[in-house]
Amino acid sequence: MANKIDLNSLSSFIVVARERSFTRAAAQLGVTQSALSHSMRALEERLGVRLLARTTRGASPTEAGERLLMSLVPHYEGIEAELAAVSALRDKPSGTIRITTHDHAASTILWPKLSKLLPEYPDIRLEINIGYGLIDIVAERFDAGVRIGDQIAKDMIAVRISPDFRMAVAASPAYFANRAKPQTPQDLTSHNCGNLRMATHGGLYAWEFEQDGRAQHVQVSGQIIFNTSTQLLNAALEGYALTYAPEDVIQPHVEAGRLVRVLEDWSPTFPGYHLYYPSRRQSLPAFALVVEALKLRT
Template sequence: MRGIEFTELNAFAAVASQGSFTRAAAQLRVSAPALSQTVRRLEERLGVRLLNRTTRSVSPTQAGARLLAKLRPVFDDLHAAVTDVKTFRERPAGIVRINAARVAVFGFLAPLVGRFCKKHPDIVLDIASDDALTDIVEGRFDIGVRLGEKVDKDMVAVKLSGPLSTMVVASQDYLERHGTPKTPYELHRHRCINLRFTPNGNVYRWEFARGKKSLDVAVEGPLIVDDADILLRAVRAGVGIGYGIDEKMRRAVERGRIVRILEAWSPTFPGFYLYYPSRRQTPPALRAFIDFVREHAPS
């Protein structure tokens, strides 16, 4: 295969996998216009359209999907071959692509990143904050980070956090103005801040448990957000009652900036786990990150 053919096929595979010329261009470190021209040259040379393009999205055609399915194992083998060669280096090197829930990124991954990068300067951590339960194999990520209950059983899981508990919080000012609910059943009389999960757009139903009794509550209020930081700011401003497992929320309670309520109804559950597909040979960079998490993550 000539070098130009490999470049064109690699460009197409990146765009088809990422679903975006912009993201693929960043991955390949080229400009989006140059990448688009490369893919068009491939389509012209093959005489078939490989990608459907709109102003908002890019997706493979039937022919493109078939070509991508054939190319993926080839590129995976090439990547593995290069990785094997790198094992002869004294220090592990390469890119570790991580797909993680946003709460996990800011609460548990971020505190580890600085120390890891200092210890392994030749490893690049490429972290995508994502609440969409993306398939890490299909998305070509090395590692995912999710709550333990969301990790598939065929994955290798490594604990990233200790057990977590949901939190219902409000500002003292709000409670003085509207009163303090004693049970979840009283929330319908209060102004609550809803959290919308992206990309499906579903509004989260608040989960409660006490003894053997459990319930989900659909709350209403003046604000719906898709970001835990915005939710916390709104709670501190007295907009309404909030719900979450955010680490920043826990710290705000400890510092007295907001008040935790309905604690007796707040269930505890397994925390966040790092997970990855089982492999016969784990790349050195990935192994270094996994070992670092095992050593430094809070128990």
């Protein structure tokens, strides 16, 4: 009967459903794969419904399993948050703070600010995950995410951590040695441009431009595609292609003569980075310290 179900089996089901693998779930839970499989079969027998479709490659939730998973996760997330809050009432803030962000924000904002915080609070652990996809931070078990202001869901708390910034297009002097510089965004279609693969939809990022209130998106092409911007910058510095990056990344190389900027009068402005998170996270002392350290000072 459902009222005799062991809550541990429900928490184990969540891990299996998320990992889609008995092997990975067992390793995460610290139990044997056979014991975990037995526990899941017992849970299915008590509920009288199949929760997991088992294959040689792993396990995935059935329709009933997906429904149970969606129902259970918010409750367990709430329990974990409250337990973490109670644990954090010790003398020193502690715990792991997981943040998903872009590599640009990580290198120019998060690490410069949080590296100063960590020595003061040795019990706080920080995990920064680099990604360009728009993910569900609650489902993926992140405490917070960092994205441009207009990309944040309305049900999240958002804290500005950077001013607005402009984008820039540039290439090395060697690249332009035998090529004419583009005068308009459409001229880029005849150039070798470094492309960025977006994780959310798997497509290539269309470069964005604006002049006199008129916006243009150009789908560029070239020989190289990466899924983070650091490699694109390196490719530009080595003369392989044009790159599209935040102005603060490009400008030092322009001033040093390593890059030549083009289409500057078409450079658009973006609304700055924001740290976003669900409301329950703000009660954790360690998380509150991270938010305060990152908050933009005006």
